[in-house]
Amino acid sequence: MTSSIAAIAPNGDAGAQGTFCDDMWQRTADLMGAIHDHPFNTALGDGTLERDRFAFYIVQDGRYLEAFSKALATASTRAADPADAAFYAQSAHTALAAERMLHAGYIEEFGLGAEDAAGIATSPTCLAYASFLQATALTAPYPVLAAAVLPCFWIYQDVGTALLQKAGPEHPYQKWISTYSDPAFAASVEQAKSITDRLATTTDPATREAMGEAYCRAAAYEWMFWDSAWHRESWPTARWLS
Numbered sequence: 001m002t003s004s005i006a007a008i009a010p011n012g013d014a015g016a017q018g019t020f021c022d023d024m025w026q027r028t029a030d031l032m033g034a035i036h037d038h039p040f041n042t043a044l045g046d047g048t049l050e051r052d053r054f055a056f057y058i059v060q061d062g063r064y065l066e067a068f069s070k071a072l073a074t075a076s077t078r079a080a081d082p083a084d085a086a087f088y089a090q091s092a093h094t095a096l097a098a099e100r101m102l103h104a105g106y107i108e109e110f111g112l113g114a115e116d117a118a119g120i121a122t123s124p125t126c127l128a129y130a131s132f133l134q135a136t137a138l139t140a141p142y143p144v145l146a147a148a149v150l151p152c153f154w155i156y157q158d159v160g161t162a163l164l165q166k167a168g169p170e171h172p173y174q175k176w177i178s179t180y181s182d183p184a185f186a187a188s189v190e191q192a193k194s195i196t197d198r199l200a201t202t203t204d205p206a207t208r209e210a211m212g213e214a215y216c217r218a219a220a221y222e223w224m225f226w227d228s229a230w231h232r233e234s235w236p237t238a239r240w241l242s
């Protein structure tokens, strides 16, 4: 009989011993299925996603990426290993430089001016996800922060790669799909996974448990983010507050 939390699967079943990432992939298997099957992503994949929905997503995502980038920059300052620090610093830059450049292209293509974008309120889900990342960056142990940012890499690569199978060159969202199915992005996902796995094996059981909770919370927010874009989520209180 084992007494080590690290040797217990995150769902509480004794037995299955894998890396932290293997455990997380198993634990979120149903959620990943729901992400791939979400109408936003199936329509994104077959190119039928309405522009309004995608534009709403792009505006929200630009705001999310600012928070994500800050969380990564904080991870860089908190990393003890210089190679990890460089990885998170580089990723913080990429989130703002490359991903937001992708957004800028779509915003221009859709003829969305700065004023139009400013008129779209940050959705409750976008704010919740961004706030969760920033709170984790500022208050949680560094391994928990590494786990919290991992789904942002891994899930996007998984979705981008799956959509690549369906997308031809004339696909309206080809650039989005290419960004997240790019081998360079896959390499950064592998690095984020390997850092997180290493931290999970060297930390104490309670922190590893908290890493699992942070990973699953962020993965849940990923589903919620696409769902909120699909429904163009607004504040139920908007009628009283402008």
Ligand SMILES: Cc1ncc(CN)c(N)n1
Residues within 6 Å of the ligand: 061, 064, 065, 095, 099, 151, 152, 153, 156, 222, 225
């Ligand atoms: C909500 C969200 N999550 C992740 C990613 C990929 N960095 C993104 N652009 N947006």
